[in-house]
Amino acid sequence: MFANEDALTLDEGYVIHTYGRYPVEFVSGDGAVLVDAAGNEYLDFLAGIGCACLGHAHPALVAALQDQATKVWQVSNYYHEENRGEYARLLSELLSKTTDELGHITGSTGTTWKTFFANSGAEANEGAFKLARRWGEKHLDGASGILTARKSFHGRTLATLAATGQDVFHKSFRPLPAGFDAVELNDIDALVAALDEPSDATGRVCAVMLECIQGEGGVWPADLDYLRAVRAACSERNILLVVDEVQTGVFRTGAPFSFQRAGIEPDVVSVAKGIAGGFPTGGVAARAEVADLLVPGDHGSTFGGNPLAVACGRACLETLVVEDMGEHVIAAGEHLARRLVALPHVTEVRGAGLMRGAQLDVPVANELVEKGLERAGNGTRGLVLNHIGDSILRFLPPLVVSDEQIDEMCEALEEMLA
Numbered sequence: 001m002f003a004n005e006d007a008l009t010l011d012e013g014y015v016i017h018t019y020g021r022y023p024v025e026f027v028s029g030d031g032a033v034l035v036d037a038a039g040n041e042y043l044d045f046l047a048g049i050g051c052a053c054l055g056h057a058h059p060a061l062v063a064a065l066q067d068q069a070t071k072v073w074q075v076s077n078y079y080h081e082e083n084r085g086e087y088a089r090l091l092s093e094l095l096s097k098t099t100d101e102l103g104h105i106t107g108s109t110g111t112t113w114k115t116f117f118a119n120s121g122a123e124a125n126e127g128a129f130k131l132a133r134r135w136g137e138k139h140l141d142g143a144s145g146i147l148t149a150r151k152s153f154h155g156r157t158l159a160t161l162a163a164t165g166q167d168v169f170h171k172s173f174r175p176l177p178a179g180f181d182a183v184e185l186n187d188i189d190a191l192v193a194a195l196d197e198p199s200d201a202t203g204r205v206c207a208v209m210l211e212c213i214q215g216e217g218g219v220w221p222a223d224l225d226y227l228r229a230v231r232a233a234c235s236e237r238n239i240l241l242v243v244d245e246v247q248t249g250v251f252r253t254g255a256p257f258s259f260q261r262a263g264i265e266p267d268v269v270s271v272a273k274g275i276a277g278g279f280p281t282g283g284v285a286a287r288a289e290v291a292d293l294l295v296p297g298d299h300g301s302t303f304g305g306n307p308l309a310v311a312c313g314r315a316c317l318e319t320l321v322v323e324d325m326g327e328h329v330i331a332a333g334e335h336l337a338r339r340l341v342a343l344p345h346v347t348e349v350r351g352a353g354l355m356r357g358a359q360l361d362v363p364v365a366n367e368l369v370e371k372g373l374e375r376a377g378n379g380t381r382g383l384v385l386n387h388i389g390d391s392i393l394r395f396l397p398p399l400v401v402s403d404e405q406i407d408e409m410c411e412a413l414e415e416m417l418a
């Protein structure tokens, strides 16, 4: 584990400490391998928190970014630009896929999705809230409540914090925007009760917002039957179903989008992280009927959908499709789960595709992350791992990770757990 002294000192002196950073500085990468400032290699099982879906320095993304960098970077949303429309069309195509429960593509719903481009997941969700409230104004007599799930995570802006069903993120930052409340995930009776007898916190509800697998909360999947029941409950009441696919989207769980595994179609979907392979991009997509409720002047972003982002985004989606990434993720994900469940102290492996959580029966997850980094040196590769709390390891490798790399990581983890 190595970082230049300058990097540590400058960070200490001049950067706000909202993260407890590890003393390692990554300077380059290739696929699922990262390299630190001293030249040590690491196997990356975090991918910049699920963003570098094609791995580091993928030639298609490098070429797209370099080509665009020599042309134009920023013109604003007042003008048309290359790639923006095609990127949105590709997203629409992927959002309209149907899959089986493992994520194998089976067809298409034929639905057209329209996207507003933002720069992050939190901003994507802010756009989703505005769409939901406009829907409430037009179709539900001004209902404005947004119901989410406990243990959810939707971002760090004030409204996305309000939507996040974890009190630990709220403290010190109240008052949060009104109109949000959370119910237990996978309890359809609780959700239906909250729609029919809304709490003071939400008032009448215009939208339900869920992650199909809660990532930051600890890799907790929504049951597929629960998702179907939520879809039905929303449809019966003309309430929007918003799915936050920021972490689960673009083949992370095998399917193009994780809601497809339940055979449902949401009304609004927020995306970010992997949709441009690691270039900062987000978006909120909606079925045309909902999307068309926003008109010029209602929403905006200076940088959203800028030429660099949409060039990378288009190249990323095209490459994921050409490389048939979903099929690779389903197979690699099963391999990863099989290997993880066989490790000592692992009591359960949750998640789907290459979004997995390993529950430990000992509170050593944070220590394992440190030990993984410390392995680097003398020809041994370090590991970039991630923990949630004391006893959950979360795995979000680049989607291009190989079975051999999964084996190498699991063998090292076995040694560290012994």
Ligand SMILES: Cc1ncc(COP(=O)(O)O)c(C=O)c1O
Pocket: 049, 119, 120, 121, 122, 123, 125, 153, 154, 155, 156, 211, 215, 216, 244, 245, 246, 247, 272, 273
């Ligand atoms: C499900 C989900 N939604 C929203 C966000 C916020 O995304 P960002 O950090 O890009 O604002 C995250 C980030 O981890 C997330 O996992």
